[in-house]
Ligand SMILES: O=C(O)CCC(=O)C(=O)O
């Protein structure tokens with residue numbers, strides 16, 4: 001499924017096929033997290049997860065029936081609840097895809113609200129470049145003379161920068177801005 005999605009997203013970027021090089025950029029390493037959000041006695045004073053975008057190319061998220069995930073609308077800036085739909089995944093674009101696509105795809109800012117009456121579990125699968133990959137706007141994207149707006153960065157440096165600081169919305173992407 002991930003491969004199909006990436007092939008489809010790649011077509012829009014002039015990437016004809018997911019050869020070995022592209023495979024290591026788009027899906028060279030996978031990380032699975034298990035998130036547990038216990039009932040919170042003070043949900044109004046607490047965040048579940050602060051606002052951030054994922055450093056992945058794609059995130060495939062399985063959430064339970066409780067809800068609480070919000071994504072930020074690019075057009076209005078409003079937070080939009082992502083209601084759980086049984087048997088479905090939430091698919092999010094991450095920062096690596098934004099950088100590789102020279103900003104054509106935008107990583108989604110999201111957060112999780114604390115819940116005063118239910119425990120919640122979520123399982124994100126982060127589909128990432130290989131740690132040692134150098135990521136920057138793909139040659140297929142800039143071939144038409146489009147100015148790159150991101151520089152080349154080693155993916156593990158990008159991830160290290162993300163984890164060094166508190167969640168701060170979409171600011172991590174600035175690390176790769178020219
Ligand atoms: O729990 C969720 O729905 C999302 C968690 C999340 O954003 C993350 O682990 O990066």
Ligand SMILES: [Fe+2]
Pocket residue numbers: 052053054110
């Ligand atoms: Fe996330």
